[in-house]
Amino acid sequence: MMLKNNSFSKKESRLYMSFMHVTFAALLVGGLMGLLQVLSRSGKFQLPFGINYYTILTVHGVILGLVLTTFFIIGFQFSLMGKTVGISDQQRKWGWVSFWTMLVGTITAAITILVGEANVLYTFYAPLRAHAAFYIGLALVIVGSWIAVFVNFRQLYVWKKANPGQKSPLLSFMVVINMAMWFIASLGVASSVLIQFIPWSLGYAATINVLLSRTLFWYFGHPLVYFWLLPAYMAWYAIIPKIIGGKLFSDSLARLSFILLLMFSIPVGFHHQLTEPGIDPTWKFIQVALTFMVVIPTLMTAFSIFATFEITGRRKGHKGLFGWFRHLPWKDVRFLAPFIGMVAFIPGGAGGIVNASHQMNTLIHNTIWVTGHFHLTAATTVILTFFGIAYWLVPHLTGRRLTPKLNKLGIIQTIIWTVGMTIMSTAMHIQGLLGGPRRSDFSNYAGGEQVSTWISYQMAQAIGGTILFIGIILMVYIFIQLAFFAPRGVQEYPIAEEEIDADPTPKILENWYLWIGITIALILFAYTIPVIDIIKHSPPGSLPFDWPIGR
């Protein structure tokens, strides 16, 4: 495969770096909000200046869950496409249009939240009504991301035309899968925002269909988390092997697992709505079964990762059952941070199976267990892998080097994150099983033994969260060093190659019509009848409510 492993042009680098700047600015802002939340929930501190807990919670969710992730992913994916299939001047310009559209949307939404006009959390459930600017801002973020989607599609298309008969580079294939999933999924939330929320928030529509809006949100909400996860999988499959000095385990299996992720990430949104009235439990169960299907590519990924480690280690001559494991490059932060991310996905993924298990969902639904769960999956697995990528991507883009000193700081950062998250997430999981609710300011409720147990776990979360904030400060410092101050040099953009004797990849894996066709068929199967039911059996619509969020 021909991969240009020289540096990007200045113009290209500038585009990709812009996304990174927003990412780490978001990390700092969102992380500070997280710190304020855990301190506030400990019951020992009160928020200064009369700031509302739920304003901070909304900022935290929107800035970290929607902004940080989307900016990092789109920037990283642009760089992958630039590296593997190239970018034209025209495409680069559209890349900038995408960036600015998303940034304007982000700033619009952020200001609306900060002035207290959108205390609706990042899920913005109707009939709580935020100021229309909040919804318009979110719509712009999505539209901006769609521009990136179509630029990425175009990039691969142009490459295919120029290289007839050749299989697409693995990473470009993966990017296009992720963007196809993102586009199909975000149609749901975009149509809800454009057709339901914006007219209703402006007063053009008197009422809103609450259950329909929630269903459209969760049609998007689960693939959203896979949109975060897939770039991490890209790194695990195709970048980590290079960092540890190995080769791809299997190009075909990597593609197959991404195809399965595309097909089964979307028709599963009901597993977020398992305890809701108005949805037939049989259709809930069908989507539970489909949710279990999406576990399969992750089981394949687990095997593939271990196998890459073992084959690489054995080839280097490490003996014994686990000699290959001991000799992994533990002192290289480009490996260590994503590795901790992989480990966190074991309890994260297992917990996810529990969450999706139909009636068992009542054990944990809307308890702080769920918060603990996605702080393992999103805020550890995904984020530590993103950090692991940033350690080489940022200096590669700025023409600098990850020095041994910065590498060491990175390792310290990873350890701080691991310790802080273990404390915070474990406390959240336990408190959740004991019934402690998520998304709630400090409260003694009616008092009693049960509540005081919850509060003791909230103390532990405050300790863990404070440690995590130290980790965030350190990470932002490392980013600034890599972006502006590290010594000039060449930092490798690591992309693993196939074995020389690898099996050829079956052509069918690149049959986009087939896979997207099956994806759409599965979505239609899982959603058509229940959505018709929801619309046919709608109760009277809901008027907007402003006062509960302090407007």
Next chain:
Amino acid sequence: MHLHKYEKIWLTFGLGSLALFLIIIGFAAFWKGTHPMSHIETIDPQNVEAHDSFKPENLGLREVAEGKYTVNIVASAFNYDFGNDADGKPVKKIRIPKGSTVLFQVTTKDVVHGFQVAGTNVNMMVEPGHVSRLETVMKNTGEFTVVCNEYCGIGHHQMFATVEVYE
């Protein structure tokens, strides 16, 4: 494209485990009827009193038969209305003997709420226009906090009650 023999064993094991989970929860759901709460009945959120269960005089705990109870609740930001006691004060705590079968019926007059009797399997969303309805056996004694576990506004954390299950 082929799989290593260990990967075949691993995937068989993984798929088998997933199938086993599905069979267990499917059996419990379809044969034993322990679906998660999925009640289909609708209601006018601006006029919940029109529904017999949510008339002010019918709110709160009622024994409908020997060992069988109904609890009707109207949720609103930021309160659960369990009706009033003999002194006309709002009920904030209900007491149920252990082992009784209890039917919880909840609806909302305004925004989306949660209803969880923390520490039990009573956990459901309460949405405007819908009635949430779940029957359960209170197996364990203790004081259980009822919490609103879906964000409903800036007083969300002040929305609670208590269920005491006694011997």
Next chain:
Amino acid sequence: MAKGNSKKRPQVTADSGINLKGTFISVMLLGVFILVLWFGLYALFLSR
């Protein structure tokens, strides 16, 4: 497949020849963890 390179890397030429015992044990431990967690929490669900 892979006739030419078989001398250099004898372990990886034929599929069955790759030694993936460590991988196998690792993933199976992971599988056991999933089962234990799931059944543990199912028991908790039943007890409530």
